[in-house]
Amino acid sequence: MTLLLALLRRDLILAARQGGGAGTALGFFLTVLVLLPIGIGPDQATLQRLAPGILWITLLLSVLLSADRIFQQDFEDGSLEVMAMAPPSLELVALTKAVAHWLSTSLPLSIAAPFLGILLNLRTEIIWPLTLAMVLGSFALSLLASIGASLTLNIRRGGLLISILVLPLYVPILVFGISATTGNPEIIMPSLLILAAVTLASLVLVPIAAAAALRAYLK
Amino acid sequence: MQLTATNLACERGGRTVFSNQNFTLGSGELLQLTGANGTGKSSLLRLLANLGEPSHGKISLDGGAPDLTPGQQAHYIAHSDASKSALTVTENLKFWRDFMGGGELQRALEAVNLSALADYPVALLSAGQKRRLALARLALVPRAIWLLDEPSVGLDEASQKLLVALVNGHLKAGGLVVAATHVPLGVKANKNLHLDGKAQA
Numbered sequence: 001m002t003l004l005l006a007l008l009r010r011d012l013i014l015a016a017r018q019g020g021g022a023g024t025a026l027g028f029f030l031t032v033l034v035l036l037p038i039g040i041g042p043d044q045a046t047l048q049r050l051a052p053g054i055l056w057i058t059l060l061l062s063v064l065l066s067a068d069r070i071f072q073q074d075f076e077d078g079s080l081e082v083m084a085m086a087p088p089s090l091e092l093v094a095l096t097k098a099v100a101h102w103l104s105t106s107l108p109l110s111i112a113a114p115f116l117g118i119l120l121n122l123r124t125e126i127i128w129p130l131t132l133a134m135v136l137g138s139f140a141l142s143l144l145a146s147i148g149a150s151l152t153l154n155i156r157r158g159g160l161l162i163s164i165l166v167l168p169l170y171v172p173i174l175v176f177g178i179s180a181t182t183g184n185p186e187i188i189m190p191s192l193l194i195l196a197a198v199t200l201a202s203l204v205l206v207p208i209a210a211a212a213a214l215r216a217y218l219k
Numbered sequence: 220m221q222l223t224a225t226n227l228a229c230e231r232g233g234r235t236v237f238s239n240q241n242f243t244l245g246s247g248e249l250l251q252l253t254g255a256n257g258t259g260k261s262s263l264l265r266l267l268a269n270l271g272e273p274s275h276g277k278i279s280l281d282g283g284a285p286d287l288t289p290g291q292q293a294h295y296i297a298h299s300d301a302s303k304s305a306l307t308v309t310e311n312l313k314f315w316r317d318f319m320g321g322g323e324l325q326r327a328l329e330a331v332n333l334s335a336l337a338d339y340p341v342a343l344l345s346a347g348q349k350r351r352l353a354l355a356r357l358a359l360v361p362r363a364i365w366l367l368d369e370p371s372v373g374l375d376e377a378s379q380k381l382l383v384a385l386v387n388g389h390l391k392a393g394g395l396v397v398a399a400t401h402v403p404l405g406v407k408a409n410k411n412l413h414l415d416g417k418a419q420a
Contacts, residue, residue, distance in 0.1 A: 003320065006317030009314075010310075013305075013306065014305055073303075076299070077303070081270060082319075085290045085293065086319050087291055218270050
């Protein structure tokens with residue numbers, strides 16, 4: 001456990017020092033949110049109706065923006081080989097790196113997003129369900145992104161390919177993330193529970209898949 | 220402790236790199252791998268590190284920890300240095316110490332003569348200094364088997380002597396070393412395995 005904490009700490013320090021972590025993603029998020037009302041037009045009722053969907057889709061894209069960093073640098077500088085030989089299994093290494101991506105990128109984004117939604121005239125009563133849904137879903141977003149990152153390990157500029165691979169996997173999160181924020185109080189709780197279930201399933205399955213892809217590349 | 224390879228063969232991308240390689244290596248022994256480029260020296264080291272599967276034959280270790288693979292009891296110093304340029308020398312070593320299960324930081328820094336640069340970001344180090352940082356892992360975390368792939372590349376004469384001292388110290392303590400080199404390491408090899416590439420069809 002302490003071995004993995006060392007990895008988590010290192011990845012968080014690297015994310016903070018090298019940039020491209022939460023700061024860049026948040027900047028991207030904010031830029032898109034400022035541009036969209038200009039593109040859609042100033043009609044406040046339209047913006048209010050579109051706001052949850054826009055926030056979710058922007059969140060998905062922002063998370064994927066930095067997904068290629070999860071494994072690629074460690075693969076290129078040989079760290080991944082050394083990690084693969086160390087006592088912790090590669091599955092746990094993959095999981096830890098996904099957690100680091102969540103803490104450094106997805107989690108800060110999902111906490112900030114609903115408040116940035118004010119720019120889109122987001123109804124105030126759905127700020128809390130939206131925050132909860134995004135925090136719950138964001139862990140699954142990072143986990144699934146790590147599958148894409150492990151599959152495109154030695155592809156330079158694999159970011160676009162990651163998006164194509166991973167965005168279809170994000171559909172369930174998007175569907176139930178939106179249904180938690182329609183404002184109908186009866187389906188908020190079931191939607192949040194399903195989001196939690198998706199996250200838990202990813203937590204179990206993703207490390208296995210990601211580690212298998214990493215092993216194939218390391219051979 | 221004894222590392223044994225029997226009938227080892229390696230296939231990469233459908234091509235047989237080498238086949239039918241046998242060796243045994245006991246405590247305190249150095250095996251030197253020689254051979255031209257592309258004859259499979261690095262591939263053999265990677266097999267020993269459990270980073271790949273041999274297409275034929277097997278690798279076994281007697282007398283090590285039974286619940287760990289030979290790779291998990293080994294250091295593998297490859298061409299890449301496995302260090303992060305955004306971190307300082309000490310931060311890099313601290314991470315590997317914590318991740319690989321403990322060791323003495325100060326001793327490792329002294330062993331590769333990096334004490335004076337301990338708080339430097341790795342981005343500012345020269346190629347030879349980065350190489351020394353990679354070699355510091357050897358002194359930092361105790362591992363029975365050292366797999367060295369061209370360890371002396373980029374090192375100046377003084378640093379090569381440090382490497383020789385490290386290897387000698389490890390052998391004296393009963394460790395095993397497998398080194399692939401073109402230039403003589405400066406340590407007398409107990410065994411020599413020459414890969415001639417004849418398995419290539």
